Amino acid sequence: MTQDTDHLGRPIVVVTGMGVLTSLGQGQADNWKALTGGVSGIRRITRFPIDGLRTTIAGTVDFVPVQEMSAPALSQRLAELVIDEALTESGIGRPGDFPGTLFLALPPVEMEWAQRFALAAASGADETVDYTDLLRAAGRGGFERYYERFLFGSVAENLAERFGTKGSPIATSTACASGGTAIQLGVEAIRRGETDAALVVGTDASINPESLIRFSLLSALSTRNDPPSSASRPFSKDREGFVMAEGAGALVLESLSSARARGATVLAVVEGCGEVADGFHRTRSSPDGKPIIACMRHALADAGLSGEDVGYINAHGTGTPENDKMEWVGVSAVFGERASSIPMSSNKSMIGHSLTAAGAVEAIFTVLTVRHGLLPPTINYDIPDPALPADCVPNVARAVAVKHAISNSFGFGGQNVCLVIGAG
Amino acid sequence: MPHERDALITGIGLVSCLGSGVEAHWQALNNPAGFAPVLDTTSFPPFAVHPLAEHNFDSQIPKRGDQRQMEPWQRIGVFAAGLALESAGVKGNTALLSTADLIVAAGGGERDYAVDAAILTGYPKAANPDAFLNEHLLGDLRPTLFLAQLSNLLAGNISIVHGVTGSSRTFMGEEAAGADAVRIACARIAAGQADITLVGGSYNAQRPDVLLHYEMGGLQRRAPFEGVWARQDSGGGMLLGSVGAFLVIESRTHAQARGATPFAHIAAIRTDRCHRDPGQATANARAQFEALAPHYDPEGAAVISGASGVAAITREEQAFLASLGLPVRASATAVGASLEPSFPASLGLAALSVQRGALFGPLEAAEQTMTAPLRQALVTSWGHWRGEALALVTAA
Numbered sequence: 001m002t003q004d005t006d007h008l009g010r011p012i013v014v015v016t017g018m019g020v021l022t023s024l025g026q027g028q029a030d031n032w033k034a035l036t037g038g039v040s041g042i043r044r045i046t047r048f049p050i051d052g053l054r055t056t057i058a059g060t061v062d063f064v065p066v067q068e069m070s071a072p073a074l075s076q077r078l079a080e081l082v083i084d085e086a087l088t089e090s091g092i093g094r095p096g097d098f099p100g101t102l103f104l105a106l107p108p109v110e111m112e113w114a115q116r117f118a119l120a121a122a123s124g125a126d127e128t129v130d131y132t133d134l135l136r137a138a139g140r141g142g143f144e145r146y147y148e149r150f151l152f153g154s155v156a157e158n159l160a161e162r163f164g165t166k167g168s169p170i171a172t173s174t175a176c177a178s179g180g181t182a183i184q185l186g187v188e189a190i191r192r193g194e195t196d197a198a199l200v201v202g203t204d205a206s207i208n209p210e211s212l213i214r215f216s217l218l219s220a221l222s223t224r225n226d227p228p229s230s231a232s233r234p235f236s237k238d239r240e241g242f243v244m245a246e247g248a249g250a251l252v253l254e255s256l257s258s259a260r261a262r263g264a265t266v267l268a269v270v271e272g273c274g275e276v277a278d279g280f281h282r283t284r285s286s287p288d289g290k291p292i293i294a295c296m297r298h299a300l301a302d303a304g305l306s307g308e309d310v311g312y313i314n315a316h317g318t319g320t321p322e323n324d325k326m327e328w329v330g331v332s333a334v335f336g337e338r339a340s341s342i343p344m345s346s347n348k349s350m351i352g353h354s355l356t357a358a359g360a361v362e363a364i365f366t367v368l369t370v371r372h373g374l375l376p377p378t379i380n381y382d383i384p385d386p387a388l389p390a391d392c393v394p395n396v397a398r399a400v401a402v403k404h405a406i407s408n409s410f411g412f413g414g415q416n417v418c419l420v421i422g423a424g
Numbered sequence: 425m426p427h428e429r430d431a432l433i434t435g436i437g438l439v440s441c442l443g444s445g446v447e448a449h450w451q452a453l454n455n456p457a458g459f460a461p462v463l464d465t466t467s468f469p470p471f472a473v474h475p476l477a478e479h480n481f482d483s484q485i486p487k488r489g490d491q492r493q494m495e496p497w498q499r500i501g502v503f504a505a506g507l508a509l510e511s512a513g514v515k516g517n518t519a520l521l522s523t524a525d526l527i528v529a530a531g532g533g534e535r536d537y538a539v540d541a542a543i544l545t546g547y548p549k550a551a552n553p554d555a556f557l558n559e560h561l562l563g564d565l566r567p568t569l570f571l572a573q574l575s576n577l578l579a580g581n582i583s584i585v586h587g588v589t590g591s592s593r594t595f596m597g598e599e600a601a602g603a604d605a606v607r608i609a610c611a612r613i614a615a616g617q618a619d620i621t622l623v624g625g626s627y628n629a630q631r632p633d634v635l636l637h638y639e640m641g642g643l644q645r646r647a648p649f650e651g652v653w654a655r656q657d658s659g660g661g662m663l664l665g666s667v668g669a670f671l672v673i674e675s676r677t678h679a680q681a682r683g684a685t686p687f688a689h690i691a692a693i694r695t696d697r698c699h700r701d702p703g704q705a706t707a708n709a710r711a712q713f714e715a716l717a718p719h720y721d722p723e724g725a726a727v728i729s730g731a732s733g734v735a736a737i738t739r740e741e742q743a744f745l746a747s748l749g750l751p752v753r754a755s756a757t758a759v760g761a762s763l764e765p766s767f768p769a770s771l772g773l774a775a776l777s778v779q780r781g782a783l784f785g786p787l788e789a790a791e792q793t794m795t796a797p798l799r800q801a802l803v804t805s806w807g808h809w810r811g812e813a814l815a816l817v818t819a820a
């Protein structure tokens with residue numbers, strides 16, 4: 001790259017630091033080793049009793065302690081850990097003084113059963129208990145920490161305070177596309193010249209009984225509980241649902257000029273972002289795939305590339321019958337005859353679906369894929385689906401030099417985001 | 425000087441305790457007999473809420489099937505979004521809306537209170553409490569309730585019902601989310617990243633779980649249910665309100681090309697945060713005010729304040745506003761504290777007032793009348809917990 005601006009005259013946005021934590025472990029090194037070794041992070045749930053559940057497995061992160069466990073508490077802690085790793089690699093700013101904006105992909109926040117039960121116990125009600133009793137208990141005081149913990153703004157606020165990001169932090173939720181959206185928001189802010197750097201984080205630690213059961217009731221989850229490692233099987237004919245997982249990813253995004261000025265190592269370029277919403281249905285894609293197709297095309301146009309330039313697709317690849325089918329409809333329309341020959345693998349076959357975090361985590365893995373010239377496999381690919389003749393890098397990693405890759409993220413509510421990552 | 429990338433408000437959709445649509449709000453706010461707050465003091469004693477006015481959801485959400493898929497907070501938002509699109513003259517314009525952008529500030533949805541109560545009642549008595557919890561969640565939750573709770577499904581339902589599908593982003597974080605949604609919508613328009621954006625949010629205050637949340641924080645006002653400023657003499661506190669507020673924000677070029685009549689121009693908008701040590705929020709507001717000084721003219725200016733009523737921070741904002749010496753209206757006295765849609769609602773009231781060239785009447789004794797024509801309005805949003813925002817609305 002000789003210029004600091006892209007094909008449309010905008011500041012080029014680069015990645016200068018990354019941190020990642022998944023069910024496979026903490027840090028880029030451990031994750032990359034496991035991911036390219038075809039290791040699954042899916043395990044039996046031990047965090048809470050699984051009596052009566054149809055799905056008893058998940059990619060939980062059980063090795064990070066938090067006080068007063070809750071989804072926002074663990075989500076915040078995972079975010080802190082991946083931010084630390086990303087800032088160390090990037091070398092940007094000073095401790096507690098990040099020179100840019102925070103864009104955080106965060107799961108929706110709500111009080112959980114542990115807190116409701118605590119309020120119920122404090123209420124002293126025993127015959128029947130309802131919200132009137134909880135309100136009475138709350139009015140007596142002592143639950144202020146719950147109030148703050150379960151504000152929608154408190155995770156981003158705490159991270160902004162700890163890492164000294166500038167301005168009002170943005171917490172975004174676009175369901176399973178959230179991580180992609182957060183990156184897109186950061187890229188746009190740098191392109192506008194609003195900031196030279198953005199700290200982009202996706203985090204999700206919401207595996208608790210109610211969250212699991214909610215997805216279970218929508219028949220979205222795999223029930224192939226034995227062995228747990230076999231449950232996530234994207235693109236395989238016998239795929240039957242996704243596996244919930246936890247994780248976090250952080251990226252330091254900077255304008256290329258800013259990275260150059262401080263002599264930072266450029267890990268990759270975020271060359272383009274595409275987004276199109278789908279108004280067809282709350283959980284299903286338009287049957288014609290038009291929004292997914294337009295989303296990928298927008299991303300390529302934004303990057304100034306054509307389909308010919310793409311050497312790898314980091315698939316959304318959830319392993320639900322619907323997602324993988326529609327993603328293939330999109331990929332085959334966008335890439336035409338080349339579609340079957342572009343390697344397209346799903347990290348979710350190993351780490352599960354880290355939901356809100358997935359877009360950020362998988363963008364990081366896409367950067368590592370491009371940097372190392374090594375494609376992580378899609379594991380559990382036992383029975384090819386004739387309807388999806390994709391090259392999903394079955395079961396074993398493959399060394400291939402990649403100049404430009406795309407990473408897809410799709411979510412409930414018609415959310416579609418596609419990122420183009422270049423070697424730089 | 426008008427600029428082609430100016431961010432204009434060309435549509436306002438408001439629904440609250442004062443009614444549905446801008447005209448109903450204007451009438452209620454200009455009641456010749458003086459402003460009369462609308463409060464429900466009987467549904468959730470000892471609390472009061474500003475309840476959503478009676479209206480017909482069918483007019484903006486024609487399919488009953490769509491309404492059934494939503495909980496009230498989503499219906500309120502999708503309804504207000506429809507009003508905003510109608511107000512901007514773009515409702516049903518499929519080609520335009522399919523490339524329009526959407527930024528929603530959202531919390532989360534209602535719970536099934538009967539299921540919760542049954543679990544709360546049975547759990548301590550169950551032989552195996554955790555198995556009891558699993559069994560009842562699995563057996564008693566309506567499968568699609570999740571979709572009515574998810575934050576981004578307000579945006580999802582707007583895409584489905586109104587066909588806004590250019591892009592869709594949902595921001596979370598109480599009042600600050602609403603302010604940042606508008607700020608980023610304006611910044612994208614200024615930079616040429618967007619031409620027309622539907623932005624806003626909704627809040628249902630008539631639900632026990634949100635009352636519980638603010639009661640845990642010790643922030644709920646109890647009787648007497650006075651205006652935001654008057655209640656500061658007796659401990660302050662919030663009175664929540666059900667509100668849906670959406671704006672259509674559009675570049676001047678785009679608005680002119682389709683012959684739209686703008687309400688007003690968002691000449692400047694700033695957002696920031698601080699830890700809320702005494703004076704920090706004021707310092708943020710001062711910096712924001714200085715940044716918009718080139719556009720500001722105190723002649724014919726007023727303030728629409730988003731003050732929530734929560735004690736210390738409302739007093740601090742009151743002192744800052746006093747230093748400006750302008751007439752002030754606290755939107756929360758009119759429609760209640762509404763968190764995510766609070767700033768879009770205040771901005772909508774400001775734009776409406778600027779367009780009509782008059783500030784509406786005082787909402788309580790502490791607010792001064794303004795007889796001079798209104799040319800500009802400052803809009804503040806100091807979140808009840810965090811986040812400070814300031815916008816300047818001028819004639820289009």
